[in-house]
Amino acid sequence: xxxxxxxxxxxxKEDYEKMPPVRRFFLRLHVKLCVFCGKYNRQVMxxxxxxxxxxxxxxxxxxxxxxxxxxxxxxxxxxxxxxxxSQSK
Amino acid sequence: MPDKPExxxxxxxxxxxxxxxxxxLYGFAMxxxxxxxxxxxxxxxxxxxxxxxxxxxxxxRDIKFWLRGIMRNKIVDQIRKSIKxxxxxxxxxxxxxxxxxxxxxxxIATTNPDPWQFNPRKSYDNGEFWVVFEKCIAQGKDPARExxxxxxxxxQTTEEVCKAMDITPNYLWVLLHRAREQxxxxxxxxxxxxxxx
Numbered sequence: 529x530x531x532x533x534x535x536x537x538x539x540x541k542e543d544y545e546k547m548p549p550v551r552r553f554f555l556r557l558h559v560k561l562c563v564f565c566g567k568y569n570r571q572v573m574x575x576x577x578x579x580x581x582x583x584x585x586x587x588x589x590x591x592x593x594x595x596x597x598x599x600x601x602x603x604x605x606x607x608x609x610x611x612x613x614s615q616s617k
Numbered sequence: 618m619p620d621k622p623e624x625x626x627x628x629x630x631x632x633x634x635x636x637x638x639x640x641x642l643y644g645f646a647m648x649x650x651x652x653x654x655x656x657x658x659x660x661x662x663x664x665x666x667x668x669x670x671x672x673x674x675x676x677x678r679d680i681k682f683w684l685r686g687i688m689r690n691k692i693v694d695q696i697r698k699s700i701k702x703x704x705x706x707x708x709x710x711x712x713x714x715x716x717x718x719x720x721x722x723x724x725i726a727t728t729n730p731d732p733w734q735f736n737p738r739k740s741y742d743n744g745e746f747w748v749v750f751e752k753c754i755a756q757g758k759d760p761a762r763e764x765x766x767x768x769x770x771x772x773q774t775t776e777e778v779c780k781a782m783d784i785t786p787n788y789l790w791v792l793l794h795r796a797r798e799q800x801x802x803x804x805x806x807x808x809x810x811x812x813x814x
Binding site: 535587592598 | 647664786790
């Protein structure tokens with residue numbers, strides 16, 4: 529069984545979903561039962577879930593962001609095109 | 618030497634990269650860097666590195682995603698550069714947290730964090746939520762935001778982030794705690810109410 533400090537250390541170093549199954553099981557068990565670190569580390573795990581979903585959404589649903597994200601200025605694009613043309617000759 | 622296998626996807630010539638992928642990569646860089654000059658540099662460095670490495674492109678995936686892979690490294694480089702220019706100092710509040718009993722004993726900032734005002738999981742299928750999420754990350758304060766981008770969004774290891782930011786692993790944990798706190802507050806104020814059904 530983990531101690532609170534070990535759970536926090538583990539969560540600070542890696543996404544709990546990427547942990548080996550047995551380690552993940554005991555970590556989740558600790559977080560579920562612990563009256564000291566349970567609430568806090570549950571939120572850390574929720575945050576990891578959220579960021580994982582965001583990164584997945586970013587790849588699979590890129591059209592979501594197309595209209596919101598800023599675009600390159602035309603002048604910068606022209607300068608870059610010239611640079612690329614000179615580099616790829 | 619064996620011949621290079623035919624790429625499975627068509628390879629866009631570099632002369633067309635700016636028109637085809639410029640906006641996409643710039644938007645991606647802005648979502649991490651929020652600085653137009655740094656984002657422009659990042660796109661430029663990505664394309665130049667892409668031209669140099671084009672021979673090694675195996676064509677197994679769209680070149681856009683290959684370029685984005687290169688860009689991830691450039692984003693990390695840009696953040697490192699920004700951190701070098703603005704050295705990270707520990708704030709008094711963070712120092713107190715690092716010295717607190719709960720942090721030393723269990724590695725947590727508090728035993729009783731405020732609960733979420735809404736259930737974010739219910740919004741994961743809603744594209745608009747992720748746009749708001751991205752805006753909230755961009756509104757975060759540095760250096761917590763930079764630590765969050767490097768560690769969480771760009772999957773750098775704790776050691777790599779600590780080296781780049783010249784901080785201890787404990788302080789990185791505090792910065793990530795601050796970033797999560799900021800994100801929660803911003804999401805609650807930006808999203809709560811939109812999702813009420």
